[in-house]
Amino acid sequence: MTKLIEVQHITKEFPGVTALDDISFDLNEGEVHVLVGENGAGKSTLMKILSGVYTPTGGNIIIDGNSYSHLNPTLSQELGISIIYQELSVINELSIAENLFIGRLPTKQVVGVPVVDWKFINGKAAEMLKMVGLKKNPSTVVEELSISEKQLVEIAKALVMETRILIMDEPTSSLTPEEIQRLFKIIRNLRSKGVGIIYISHKLDEINQIGDRVTVLKDGGLVGSKKLSEVQSKEEIVVMMVGRELKDKYFSTRQSSEDREDEIIFEARNISTPDQKVKDVSFKLHKHEILGFAGLMGAGRTELMNAIFGAGKKESGSIYLNGEEVQINDTYDAVKKGLALLTENRRETGFFHNFEIFKNVSAVENLKHSKLKGATGLINTNSEKQMAEQQKEALAIKCTSIFQNITELSGGNQQKVIIGKWLCANAEVILFDEPTRGIDVGSKSEIYKIMRQLVDDGKGVIMVSSELPELLSVCDRILVFRKGEISARLTSAEATEEKIILAAT
Numbered sequence: 435m436t437k438l439i440e441v442q443h444i445t446k447e448f449p450g451v452t453a454l455d456d457i458s459f460d461l462n463e464g465e466v467h468v469l470v471g472e473n474g475a476g477k478s479t480l481m482k483i484l485s486g487v488y489t490p491t492g493g494n495i496i497i498d499g500n501s502y503s504h505l506n507p508t509l510s511q512e513l514g515i516s517i518i519y520q521e522l523s524v525i526n527e528l529s530i531a532e533n534l535f536i537g538r539l540p541t542k543q544v545v546g547v548p549v550v551d552w553k554f555i556n557g558k559a560a561e562m563l564k565m566v567g568l569k570k571n572p573s574t575v576v577e578e579l580s581i582s583e584k585q586l587v588e589i590a591k592a593l594v595m596e597t598r599i600l601i602m603d604e605p606t607s608s609l610t611p612e613e614i615q616r617l618f619k620i621i622r623n624l625r626s627k628g629v630g631i632i633y634i635s636h637k638l639d640e641i642n643q644i645g646d647r648v649t650v651l652k653d654g655g656l657v658g659s660k661k662l663s664e665v666q667s668k669e670e671i672v673v674m675m676v677g678r679e680l681k682d683k684y685f686s687t688r689q690s691s692e693d694r695e696d697e698i699i700f701e702a703r704n705i706s707t708p709d710q711k712v713k714d715v716s717f718k719l720h721k722h723e724i725l726g727f728a729g730l731m732g733a734g735r736t737e738l739m740n741a742i743f744g745a746g747k748k749e750s751g752s753i754y755l756n757g758e759e760v761q762i763n764d765t766y767d768a769v770k771k772g773l774a775l776l777t778e779n780r781r782e783t784g785f786f787h788n789f790e791i792f793k794n795v796s797a798v799e800n801l802k803h804s805k806l807k808g809a810t811g812l813i814n815t816n817s818e819k820q821m822a823e824q825q826k827e828a829l830a831i832k833c834t835s836i837f838q839n840i841t842e843l844s845g846g847n848q849q850k851v852i853i854g855k856w857l858c859a860n861a862e863v864i865l866f867d868e869p870t871r872g873i874d875v876g877s878k879s880e881i882y883k884i885m886r887q888l889v890d891d892g893k894g895v896i897m898v899s900s901e902l903p904e905l906l907s908v909c910d911r912i913l914v915f916r917k918g919e920i921s922a923r924l925t926s927a928e929a930t931e932e933k934i935i936l937a938a939t
């Protein structure tokens with residue numbers, strides 16, 4: 435077996451944090467090596483050392499018999515390393531084709547002058563899009579794409595180059611099951627050609643479908659490596675990751691139905707959006723209830739949440755809070771009236787880049803108490819800090835302090851900060867759109883526990899999720915969405931994976 439890459443005793447220090455501590459790791463030709471670990475374990479940092487973005491504090495990287503103390507992005511590319519970053523790096527303002535070739539636009543000679551070879555670029559881009567299953571014209575501007583489509587562009591971008599070592603940092607976090615299967619086909623095909631793949635995921639169910647070997651990191655240290663053929667169960671990996679067994683105790687207890695007696699705290703009537711992604715949708719949410727929205731990606735659930743929250747256009751429909759109709763024209767109205775929305779695309783719409791954690795956590799609460807839609811208003815820094823400390827504790831946010839800049843946190847910990855922001859906004863009804871995307875297994879159950887606590891305290895919780903096991907174990911009632919309409923309404927007693935899939939397709 436030929437080793438494509440070997441890292442020896444790699445250490446990486448950031449101010450106040452040892453992100454990696456004496457890590458050794460290797461990748462063979464034609465191997466899928468899965469890398470797992472809790473949020474902040476050091477996975478992305480290790481990958482960024484291989485893509486040349488970070489310089490390690492100590493250790494070596496061996497490629498083709500040469501030893502390097504560090505790489506840089508150009509060298510890494512020349513050595514045949516491609517990376518799909520966890521935080522999508524596509525540029526919204528450019529076309530798909532431009533994104534695929536950014537920084538390396540192929541040229542041709544026209545009367546002795548090099549000009550960009552658009553014919554080649556568009557042809558190659560079309561081929562790549564077909565491969566990843568994205569039915570779009572290469573000239574489409576990326577801004578117009580949904581989050582899952584952007585993720586496909588990110589994947590296509592890594593495939594354009596001749597790659598020997600392909601790094602995928604959570605490539606499937608917002609893909610549909612169908613898209614995931616297509617990606618696995620691409621991975622198997624690359625593997626058969628000898629490409630080595632490092633695959634990072636929090637979806638533990640998918641790793642034994644695709645991986646040959648798994649390595650677990652914890653708090654920057656190496657826990658161990660195993661052949662996946664020798665791993666008996668998912669729980670074995672969870673124990674390595676978390677250091678203990680997890681028991682899911684947050685099964686819904688209430689067998690609710692829409693005509694239950696509990697007071698209705700929220701109601702949406704006849705909601706439609708101008709693009710007809712949501713068609714005349716009505717539903718009620720009771721006090722003490724977690725209501726789930728199931729459905730395929732693209733079914734219109736996010737559009738419904740956005741329309742309710744004033745973040746997207748509503749063509750018709752009305753919204754009632756505690757029995758009274760409320761006018762919500764924009765997100766500011768929504769926040770003032772007591773709604774909260776945790777968006778699915780958190781990296782773009784979820785946080786204030788380059789701000790400290792505590793500023794991010796308190797942002798909504800501050801907005802609520804300020805005048806002129808946030809243009810003025812007193813900010814009480816002490817209570818801000820208190821709120822942030824509370825959320826840091828509750829969600830186990832891994833950071834050096836609440837004064838750390840959010841951009842320095844690991845992907846999953848950034849998500850937790852945004853969840854914390856909405857939790858302390860003290861909203862009556864909270865809409866969670868894919869709340870556990872990118873979150874590690876241990877923290878997931880913490881988030882479920884918090885949701886249950888919220889409804890026990892009399893709030894209403896709506897959860898959109900593409901993960902059926904999560905919906906089934908957390909929600910009291912599940913509405914299934916199909917093509918902009920509710921196709922089934924199930925109580926937790928009635929709901930099964932089969933019934934939901936049937937109603938969703």
Ligand SMILES: Nc1ncnc2c1ncn2[C@@H]1O[C@H](COP(=O)(O)OP(=O)(O)OP(=O)(O)O)[C@@H](O)[C@H]1O
Nearest residue numbers: 448453473474475476477478479842843844845846
């Ligand atoms: N640029 C940076 N400056 C300071 N600290 C950083 C920086 N990048 C990462 N860290 C810290 O290094 C640690 C490891 O982060 P990393 O992003 O590698 O985690 P991860 O395993 O990828 O987690 P996740 O599953 O949440 O993506 C974290 O404590 C993080 O806060």
Ligand SMILES: [Mg+2]
Nearest residue numbers: 478520844845
């Ligand atoms: Mg990461």
